[in-house]
Amino acid sequence: MKPAPFTYAAPSTVAEAIALLGEYGDTAKLLAGGQSLMPMMNLRLARPQCIVDLNRVAGLDYIEERDGALAVGALTRQRSLERAPLVRQHYPLLYEAVQLIGHVAIRNRGTVGGSIAHADPAAELPAVLLVHGGSVHVQGPRGIRQIGGETFFHAYLTTALAADEMLTAVHFPRWPAGTGWCFIEESRRHGDFAMVGVAVLLTLDAARLCTRVAVALCGVGGVPHKMAAAPTLLLGHPPDAARLRAVAQAVAAEIEPESDLHASADFRRHLSTVLR
């Protein structure tokens, strides 16, 4: 399959990219790693009139700590995140999750901003953003705004981004010492999108009682889901087997998974209770 005809623009600054978005409105599409956009265009599921290629825009590719959070430029490749010592050492959940995205060839091109902006509910990074309590930085003709992960994802492949705005950075706040982490997912084959994935951060104090916890799931509905019941069930308690079982049971009541080619809604609900 080949894409429908389109015009191509390669801006070199964020301002130029935003001006092009303003000119073409919702008939333009930003191109980052192309790992989701190009297949959609080739299948004619997306038919943008103008492709605004971000790959020559300067200043969007960085990984650094700012104000207690990992700041990642939107155009940072997923593979760069995986290879950064800072991420491996202080953001181990992110390190674990990013390795589950497709295969190395995909992560070599796919970007952090592209994954978050694309908002595939089965993707790993949106769930990690929710668990960290992270936010995205967005720029448009009306200025810059910072949007919390919990309000960014609106529906399947739909976010708070306006047609003339672009994502410039993603921030993942660092969790304190004493925090454990886990990202676990079930997919049909290695490298496939998860049928269901679960991301957890959990902090214990010296008495091994839970002082902070966040749980998010991917693949269980139109948007990544941050569990409401986890803090209620765990805060102030040791995360023993009985409590973790209660959390796993509670998640089934919170989610509305859908059936598709890969898994039925019932199977996804079942997975959400046994992945831990």
Ligand SMILES: Cc1cc2nc3c(=O)[nH]c(=O)nc-3n(C[C@H](O)[C@H](O)[C@H](O)COP(=O)(O)OP(=O)(O)OC[C@H]3O[C@@H](n4cnc5c(N)ncnc54)[C@H](O)[C@@H]3O)c2cc1C
């Ligand atoms: C075989 C295969 C397997 C895959 N498996 C997984 C997987 O297991 N998990 C997973 O999470 N992903 C998976 N992916 C998708 C991959 O991670 C993509 O890299 C990611 O979804 C999109 O990132 P990208 O940089 O390629 O974005 P693109 O494909 O370039 O863009 C995707 C969408 O985001 C928009 N966009 C991109 N950048 C910005 C920005 N800065 N601001 C606003 N909008 C922007 C584009 O306009 C487009 O609508 C897979 C892809 C393939 C081909």
